[in-house]
Amino acid sequence: MPTPHINAADGAFAPAVLMPGDPRRAERIANLLMPDAEKVSDVRGIGAFTGEYNGKPLSVMASGMGQPSLSIYATELFTHYGVKRIIRVGTCGGMATSAKVGDVVVAMSAHTDSSMFNLVPGVNLAPTASWNLLSAAIAAADDSMNLHVGPVASRDRFYGNDPDGVKTLADLGTLGVEMETAALYMLAAQHNAEALTVLTVSDHLFDTSGDMTAEEREHKFEGALKLAVAAAHC
Numbered sequence: 275m276p277t278p279h280i281n282a283a284d285g286a287f288a289p290a291v292l293m294p295g296d297p298r299r300a301e302r303i304a305n306l307l308m309p310d311a312e313k314v315s316d317v318r319g320i321g322a323f324t325g326e327y328n329g330k331p332l333s334v335m336a337s338g339m340g341q342p343s344l345s346i347y348a349t350e351l352f353t354h355y356g357v358k359r360i361i362r363v364g365t366c367g368g369m370a371t372s373a374k375v376g377d378v379v380v381a382m383s384a385h386t387d388s389s390m391f392n393l394v395p396g397v398n399l400a401p402t403a404s405w406n407l408l409s410a411a412i413a414a415a416d417d418s419m420n421l422h423v424g425p426v427a428s429r430d431r432f433y434g435n436d437p438d439g440v441k442t443l444a445d446l447g448t449l450g451v452e453m454e455t456a457a458l459y460m461l462a463a464q465h466n467a468e469a470l471t472v473l474t475v476s477d478h479l480f481d482t483s484g485d486m487t488a489e490e491r492e493h494k495f496e497g498a499l500k501l502a503v504a505a506a507h508c
């Protein structure tokens with residue numbers, strides 16, 4: 275039965291879903307991996323595609339931007355469509371000086387300033403990737419990519435973050451900033467599912483000289499996608 279935000283038939287999703295933020299990146303990934311994929315949902319312009327990649331079922335669907343948007347889609351996929359794992363294929367702003375534009379970041383954990391998952395009074399939870407997916411993604415890495423594995427920050431604001439806070443997060447070893455991973459990891463934990471985020475560094479918070487354009491952010495995801503697919507089908 276359709277949900278308020280997904281108009282796909284029951285059984286229309288594969289157990290594994292690749293989830294970029296950008297709907298155009300989602301369509302591009304689906305076309306690249308599965309030219310015969312079927313479009314199974316299109317509510318609000320968020321296309322969802324299901325097909326087979328290397329003989330195994332796979333779906334691709336965008337999350338939109340930010341934790342509230344991702345939470346709607348991830349919750350409906352886990353609870354209504356039997357999805358068992360979601361792998362975010364996103365972009366991030368580099369925070370670590372070693373994380374250069376074009377590098378790949380696998381998010382082991384995600385700090386957040388969001389109040390969406392204050393589930394236990396007095397406890398700051400630690401949203402964490404699924405080890406199974408994390409280890410499969412890392413095993414698929416090759417010498418063509420500069421890979422970083424560690425914490426990211428999932429922030430509710432794209433603009434207007436306090437510069438001292440940004441510096442402190444960087445000093446604490448945070449690799450990059452984006453806007454969805456903490457919610458994805460918490461939802462996977464709540465629904466007994468698996469999740470991983472693989473990111474392409476699209477810009478750098480402390481050196482903007484090499485930042486990608488919007489078009490490049492839509493197209494440049496080859497390394498991240500390779501790791502994401504390995505996690506999806508591990």
Ligand SMILES: O=P(O)(O)O[C@H]1O[C@H](CO)[C@@H](O)[C@H]1O
Pocket residue numbers: 294295296338339340363364365366432451452453454491
């Ligand atoms: O490129 P995506 O996957 O959308 O990810 C990043 O880009 C958006 C902000 O420009 C946020 O969604 C952030 O998390």
Ligand SMILES: O=c1cc[nH]c(=O)[nH]1
Pocket residue numbers: 365366367368432451452453476477
């Ligand atoms: O959230 C994001 C994503 C990419 N780049 C940023 O600077 N922030």
